[in-house]
Amino acid sequence: MELIDNKFMPKLEKVDINKLYEIFNDNDVKNDFDNLLDIFYNTIDKHGDRIAIIDEDRTITYKELDEYSDRVALYLDKKNSNFRDYVIVKVHRDWKTIAIIMGILKTKRAYVPIQSDAGEERIKSIMDMTGEQEMVESSMEFPKAKKKYPRNQVSGEKCAYVIFTSGSTGKPKGVRLPHVSVAETVQTMDRLFGLNEYDRILGVSELTFDLSVFDLFGTLAAGASLVIVKDNRNLALLEERVSTNNVTFINAVPSVVKMLLEYVENTGADFNGLQSVRNIILSGDVVPHSLVIDILKDIPFVNLYISGGPTEICVWSNFYLYEEGKSKLSYVPYGCSIANKTMYVMKDGKLVDMEEGEIVSGGAGLAIDYIKDTERTNKQFKNNKKLGRLYYTGDRGILTKEGIIQICGRMDNQVKINGFRVELEEIECILNGMDEISQSISCVKKEIEGDDKLVTGIMLNQGKTIEVNEIKSRLRQHVPEYAIPSEFIFLEKLPLSANNKVDRKAFTAMVTKEVV
Known part of the structure; x- marks a missing residue:
């Protein structure tokens, strides 16, 4: 650095x-609008026939995006008892996932993106915190709508989405963002960048990562086209x-x-x-x-x-x-x-x-809170x-x-891996809960400029053994792939400081010299 x-x-x-x-x-x-629905409807009225999304399979106009998101909204309302304040979305890199997100917002619910390959324990944690027990994803069929979904008014203070990031206790923490925070951010940044309906924006960030929030809603606010990379x-x-x-x-x-x-x-x-x-x-x-x-x-x-x-x-x-x-x-x-x-x-x-x-x-832009924390x-x-x-x-x-x-x-001890926040204590907490492992310590190793990797040292309980693939498999039940360490070192003892605390600096120095 x-x-x-x-x-x-x-x-x-x-x-x-x-x-x-x-x-x-x-x-x-x-700024003109304090919520994402007004931004979306304004763009539909102005640029309905323009291309909203360029997927690898097809292009979608703003009118088509509006129509499909109506189908999602009607489906969610019909199953009102199954989907309450939040809707958990298993996200895929396709136009239907974006239409699902817009359909959720139309019903005045908040969307909660989760990786399509998320492990069972992570899904369970997110369901427990949101209180929702069902999910939607783009592989589902949403019945064709016989009518237009009514244009709802939504307060700017209403929650728009919950993004879960790494948590030091071993459980993910959910950040709740209101409509007004997102609306303020995208309108301000569109103006700064000079975005308009002729722009084409590359959708490269994961929908579980908050950079995707601008890719999606910054595009919609400008009436531009989002180019999806699967x-x-x-x-x-x-x-x-x-x-x-x-x-x-x-x-x-x-x-x-x-x-x-x-x-x-x-x-x-x-x-x-x-x-x-x-x-x-x-x-x-x-x-x-x-x-x-x-x-x-x-x-x-x-x-x-x-x-x-x-x-x-x-x-x-x-x-x-x-x-x-x-x-x-x-x-x-x-x-x-x-x-x-x-x-x-x-x-x-x-x-x-x-x-x-x-x-x-x-x-402007502040979150509401950490959900249930x-x-x-x-x-x-x-x-x-x-x-x-x-x-x-x-x-x-x-x-x-x-x-x-x-x-x-x-x-x-929070670090960034390719832009994603990772709490080292979260990794260690999960590892230390495994029967075979006595203690663990993690750090980031910078191999090439800008290329960081997670490295974890493990001390096993006496008489116990465990394979690295098994460790990774168990971790995947709790954390996303980007939080899985790239390297594991089996240690006879952990480096300690003068006051007998685990010494992360000493471990980092050791990793820099020893790991190839």
């Missing part, structure tokens, strides 16, 4: 810290979908764009097929400076945005437009707060600048008399002299 060093930190004359952050967060704008690990397919569909907008984690550029270069092809792309947004993980340089070299006319933000503040809280020749910084910045959202750096409850502290976010909600979301309701991100950062925030890592 490229961070500011002490030599880089300038000394500023003292300014009023409250005034400094007031200027930093002076970004209010007025297998986002197939680089040949990824390149083909971009070039043949004249994709103009890519929103992805850095590793995806890095692999795409490397694929084009390694296959001996030129970069002509990528020249239609006019906006790239890198977020969800640390952005290597070398990747920025490669993008601007290979796609010279692109607008390159660096963005970030936790699920709890709806996709993004900040952005930075990286311009070649103008961005003289020796690192890739986290950026400035986006319109209607606020960012602060705080230490011991006080605002600081030019000093490392915790990044705190507020304004009042204790965690009260810990992470707090009301400030002057600054309003705030989310404490757990990210460390610095507000620099340039008026931008530089991110410096985490305050806890």
Whole structure:
């Protein structure tokens, strides 16, 4: 990770810290809609005959998307006792899944995306927390509608979706987002990126990952077309979908764009097929400076945005437009707060600048809470008399002299794997619950710039044995595939600190040297 060093930190004359952050967060704008249904209906009325989704099998207009989502909405209402406040969706990368999501929202319910290959224990945990015991998916048949589904009015405060992320207790935590947070984010960012009905947006993020929220609803708000990639690990397919569909907008984690550029270069092809792309947004993980340089070299006319933000503040809280020749910084910045959202750096409850502290976010975009977890909600979301309701991100950062925030890592043991949040304690908690395992410890190993892998050390109970494949199989019942460690090391003892606590730093150092 490229961070500011002490030599880089300038000394500023003292300014009023409250005034400094007031200027930093002076970004209010007025958006037209406070909910996703009004956004959707507005687009149908304006652009009904335009293409909404370009699937690998067919194209879908906004009218067709509206009609199929009516079928889903009528089905859900008919089975009202089976589907109450939430609808769990086993997501597939196809147009029908998107129509299902819109149908759920039409009924004023919230959608809960879950991986199509999710393990039984993870499904059970999510069902327990939502109180829902049935799921829907695109392989189901929804009866043809004999009538139009009525256009419901929905409050902006109503829950739109619940995204489950990694939890340190061994159970996933569900973040509930209201309509108004999503509506504010997509309208603001569409304006920032200049998106319109002629844009084609690459749908590369998993629908269980909150970057997909912008892919879906940012597309709908602009009346643009979403180009679906069914297998986002197939680089040949990824390149083909971009070039043949004249994709103009890519929103992805850095590793995806890095692999795409490397694929084009390694296959001996030129970069002509990528020249239609006019906006790239890198977020969800640390952005290597070398990747920025490669993008601007290979796609010279692109607008390159660096963005970030936790699920709890709806996709993004900040952005930075990286311009070649103008961005003289020796690192890739986290950026400035986006319109209607606020960012602060705080230490011991006080605002600081030019000093490392915790990044705190507020304004439009905040989640409602963690579903059925009042204790965690009260810990992470707090009301400030002057600054309003705030989310404490757990990210460390610095507000620099340039008026931008530089991110410096985490305050806890949460890590990012290809943009997905993973709590190391969640992996360890599940492993330590297995009869064969006495104790475990995990860390992230950076093999190549931007390519991180989970590595776990395991100490077995005396007389017990277990195969790595069996460990992975059991983990899959609880966590998604991205949270399965790539490497396992069987240890006779775990590294300990001077006070006999498990030493994660020592294990990380050992892994860096020993794992090939």
